[in-house]
Amino acid sequence: MTTFVSGPVTVSVPATSANLGPGFDTLGLALSLRDRVSVEVVDRAGVEIVVTGVGEGEVPLDETHLVYRSLRAALERMGADVPGVRMHCENLVPHARGLGSSSAAIVAGVSLARALVAGGSLLMDDDALFALAADLEGHPDNVAPALYGGFTVAFHDGHGFRATAVGVDPRVRVVAFVPPQPVSTEVARGLLPDRVSHRDASANAARAALLVAALSRQPELLLPATEDRLHQDYREPAMPETLALVRRLRADGLPAVVSGAGPTVLVFTDAAERDAVAERSPAAWRVLDVEIDPDGAQVVLP
Secondary structure, three states: OOOEOOOOEEEEEEEEEEEOOOEEEEEEEEEEEEEEEEEEEEOOOOEEEEEEEOOOOOOOOOOOOHHHHHHHHHHHHOOOOOOEEEEEEEEOOOOOOOOOHHHHHHHHHHHHHHHHEOOHHHHOOHHHHHHHHHHHHOOOOOHHHHHHOOEEEEEEOOOOEEEEEEOOOOOOEEEEEEOOOOOOHHHHHHOOOOOOOHHHHHHHHHHHHHHHHHHHOOHHHHHHHOOOOOOOHHHHHHOHHHHHHHHHHHHOOOOEEEOOOOOOEEEEEOOOOHHHHHOOOOOOOEEEOOOEOOOOOEEEOO
């Protein structure tokens, strides 16, 4: 019989930006905009969900809710009973904008499951939690920074998903431009070709390696390091304004990329130029006031 902790458990999970140009399905960055989810075990079966903020009145409030599905998957992985729960989601991460909202939900769910079970950390360590979250998401690039924080490199070693964290040069700042219209990840991925040339694959491998060096210690190399040939241009039919903005900013020497599957645009800059970069936002787009967040998912116990 599973023993659960008493009282509610709360987790906050950061938004994330993945790919970062050339690091398709590999590189990710945690951003200081957080969803907060609280869960409490209740006597009756089933799930009671309240959502406030982003997604309120839009996302399902039953067992198909992504946080609940992820929580249930982690409980089952630990061999724990699936109890009745009461859940409250306070969402700040925009949905369908390339800022990791689904990864935030998945990481929240698996983290809450582990925290709810007495001795849960002995049943699932961080690596096991990450592996399950990546399996649920289908790719690891957003899940890794959502769980571990900071700048991460995720990969599949033939047995499962793994990730490692890389330090970020303290001079690096970011600006995020969020358009009013969403684009689903499924649509964005559906535009990608089945094959790319050896030349383009080689170019992206070189740029992804350079990007790790640029973000960790040589930010002056961020413009060439964020060049991409594998995914951004192919997605233009679904987000023409996004690609037009990326090209304008890069033509002016600013390291701009499509955030994740888009349509948000992420720009790397420094403290001195950050405000000037923010003023480049198109009309009706939202400028997110975010920093690179060194922390991943954080659980607060009662």
